Amino acid sequence: MQEEIQKVFDRMCDPKESEAYHFADKLGGMADEEVKEKLIELVKGDNWEIAYLACRALSKTPFQEEALDVIFETIFDKKNKSVQGAFVQILEEFDLSSRFVDVFRVYLFGNFKASTLAKDYLDGVEFDITPRTIRKAEKHWNHYLHNPEDEGSLILKKSEVEPMLQEMKELFS
Incomplete structure (x- = not known):
């Protein structure tokens, strides 16, 4: 199972992947505590596009409150000032x-x-x-x-x- 989850993570994070949203949704459906932690780590990361996909995946999990804490933290992080709108837009999923x-x-x-x-x-x-x-x-x-x-x-x-x-x-x- 872990190998399958890693493959989904790899596909979601692949910049050439045209179905990244699909893999984010799939990952959200598979999320356990370990997957949640890795998604939260991605939300806090430096690549805002992958962070956005991780937010989308988190919206499909039972960990919404924890996810929202991290997303609002990310919105107010000064490094994300120029892409705040994307993170606010994903809030519609929560x-x-x-x-x-x-x-x-x-x-x-x-x-x-x-x-x-x-x-x-x-x-x-x-x-x-x-x-x-x-x-x-x-x-x-x-x-x-x-x-x-x-x-x-x-x-x-x-x-x-x-x-x-x-x-x-x-x-x-």
């Missing part, structure tokens, strides 16, 4: 309902593509919201307010975020 604060942070601090995709998730995903979630989001919002990237984006985000936070607060009052 259950994000308990990840409001992480998605909110991507919206605030991600590059243009990442921020735009995160906004789509904020608008479309049913998140599990608690008073603690709101406090954490407000903490990141206050950090953003004191460290905006540019005034134009600050005005736009302010017009979107403040009503959103207010609406969430009203759920608990």
Whole structure:
């Protein structure tokens, strides 16, 4: 079995492989603890294309929460700033309902593509919201307010975020 798994890994990681997505999906279906660890290692690696495929494989496993921790870590890693959007895009394969604060942070601090995709998730995903979630989001919002990237984006985000936070607060009052 290990030999077969290694062959699937090799095919997924082969830059000439036209069916790499197929092998990523297959690997996700075969994932045990050892495979999960190797996929997580690939997500943290230097080749973003292989990392993306590893994220896809992880989305097909029962290890989604661990995978999301690593993916959000990868999104915020400075070395991935130019490819953040790809990692945010793969999030559509995961259950994000308990990840409001992480998605909110991507919206605030991600590059243009990442921020735009995160906004789509904020608008479309049913998140599990608690008073603690709101406090954490407000903490990141206050950090953003004191460290905006540019005034134009600050005005736009302010017009979107403040009503959103207010609406969430009203759920608990």
